[in-house]
Amino acid sequence: MKILCILYDDPKDGMPSSYPLKELPKLEKYPDGMTLPSPKGRDFTPGELLGCVSGELGLRKFLEERGHTLVVTSDKDAEGCAADKELVDADIVISQPFWPYYLTRERIESAPNLKMAITAGIGSDHVDLQAAMDHKIDVVEVTYCNSRSVAEHIVMMILSLVRDYHNQHRIVNEGGWHIADAVKRSYDVEGMHVGTIAAGRIGYDMLRKMHPFDVHLHYFDKHRLTPDQEQALNLSYHDSVESLVAACDVINISCPLHPETEHLFNDELISKCKPGAYIINTARGKICDKDAIVRALESGQLSGYAGDVWFPQPAPNDHVWRTMPHHGMTPHTSGTSLSAQARYADGVREILECLFDGEEIRNQYLIVQDGDLAGMGAHSYTKGTATGGSEEAAKFKK
Ligand code: NAP
Numbered sequence: 001m002k003i004l005c006i007l008y009d010d011p012k013d014g015m016p017s018s019y020p021l022k023e024l025p026k027l028e029k030y031p032d033g034m035t036l037p038s039p040k041g042r043d044f045t046p047g048e049l050l051g052c053v054s055g056e057l058g059l060r061k062f063l064e065e066r067g068h069t070l071v072v073t074s075d076k077d078a079e080g081c082a083a084d085k086e087l088v089d090a091d092i093v094i095s096q097p098f099w100p101y102y103l104t105r106e107r108i109e110s111a112p113n114l115k116m117a118i119t120a121g122i123g124s125d126h127v128d129l130q131a132a133m134d135h136k137i138d139v140v141e142v143t144y145c146n147s148r149s150v151a152e153h154i155v156m157m158i159l160s161l162v163r164d165y166h167n168q169h170r171i172v173n174e175g176g177w178h179i180a181d182a183v184k185r186s187y188d189v190e191g192m193h194v195g196t197i198a199a200g201r202i203g204y205d206m207l208r209k210m211h212p213f214d215v216h217l218h219y220f221d222k223h224r225l226t227p228d229q230e231q232a233l234n235l236s237y238h239d240s241v242e243s244l245v246a247a248c249d250v251i252n253i254s255c256p257l258h259p260e261t262e263h264l265f266n267d268e269l270i271s272k273c274k275p276g277a278y279i280i281n282t283a284r285g286k287i288c289d290k291d292a293i294v295r296a297l298e299s300g301q302l303s304g305y306a307g308d309v310w311f312p313q314p315a316p317n318d319h320v321w322r323t324m325p326h327h328g329m330t331p332h333t334s335g336t337s338l339s340a341q342a343r344y345a346d347g348v349r350e351i352l353e354c355l356f357d358g359e360e361i362r363n364q365y366l367i368v369q370d371g372d373l374a375g376m377g378a379h380s381y382t383k384g385t386a387t388g389g390s391e392e393a394a395k396f397k398k
Contacts, residue, residue, distance in 0.1 A: 154209075
């Protein structure tokens with residue numbers, strides 16, 4: 001089989017010759033008891049860069065020993081890009097949400113051999129799921145592999161936005177010592193109302209991690225948590241997004257992007273937020289109307305916005321979120337720490353081993369199977385596509 005793998009570029013000065021840590025902590029299971037990815041073999045050292053082109057997700061030896069062809073590229077957007085050329089006879093495409101190869105209907109229809117799209121990470125909205133269903137292409141992702149990495153990033157972003165860390169760090173870098181400037185937008189998180197849209201793996205872990213900060217915790221989700229889960233963190237449940245945003249000083253977004261959540265945070269919903277609220281979005285950029293966020297930061301309706309997800313990706317160099325006031329944006333990094341990379345590289349290999357050996361892929365990894373939403377996909381996604389406008393990614397210049 002031909003496996004096409006689209007990964008982000010290597011570091012500008014080449015692959016590291018050493019890393020800060022000698023080894024990663026050993027984790028056995030996720031909090032709900034699900035086991036970590038467990039491939040039969042591994043050809044990389046956990047803690048090394050695997051998500052970039054030279055890292056190859058640690059797959060080359062394994063695939064070539066089994067007689068498969070692996071093509072790896074980062075060139076994925078402009079017309080005539082390497083990924084489009086290689087796609088036409090590819091059997092499997094592996095892509096990452098951090099550097100997504102937007103598998104639009106047009107691309108899917110250019111690839112008659114395509115059988116499977118694997119997301120090396122979580123969130124398969126870069127695939128036109130409707131087109132995948134129509135063409136019986138299975139879509140799978142490595143559920144849970146980086147959920148807890150993202151929850152850590154959310155906590156970092158809540159604290160840094162509310163305490164105004166970025167501004168204070170900038171003052172130091174510029175050689176200053178202007179305490180009043182450094183603290184004129186700086187608050188304690190303690191006592192605030194912190195809520196999440198979706199309390200899935202990431203959302204619930206974020207609530208758990210914020211609990212020791214002595215805040216009031218809230219959530220909205222399509223399915224209510226168990227009484228035990230609510231009581232453990234003293235959670236207030238809201239039966240609508242509107243109710244949650246009116247109550248919270250800090251609003252976290254952790255739902256998948258699908259037609260139901262696209263542009264959920266528009267002018268209307270933002271106007272219902274508690275004035276001066278902070279929004280953290282590590283789910284997907286398109287869940288927010290980009291210009292509505294800018295307007296709200298400029299008017300003061302929002303005090304801050306942080307996240308690591310943009311639309312499209314890479315974000316064009318003139319994307320307004322790069323320059324809007326009071327933002328704490330990073331590139332899409334929360335789920336691709338060196339720790340997370342080891343887990344999703346293992347997960348991709350586990351999926352490929354199952355496919356090649358005719359074994360069942362874990363139900364939790366399935367998004368689309370046999371022409372319909374399946375597994376996790378049937379639980380959390382709705383039919384349709386959210387890839388519209390992705391061609392804008394070609395505007396990014398390195
Ligand atoms: P998850 O465990 O599947 O949780 C998703 C939750 O969203 C589920 O609880 C689901 O509800 C809920 N949901 C779905 N549609 C909703 C809606 N319309 N309104 C409210 N809640 C809704 O997945 P996860 O691991 O937490 O990941 C969540 C998302 O984060 C992913 O889909 C991806 O987009 C994003 N993500 C980002 C990164 C990153 O690097 N920034 C990494 C991983 C994931 P039910 O289960 O009750 O249906």
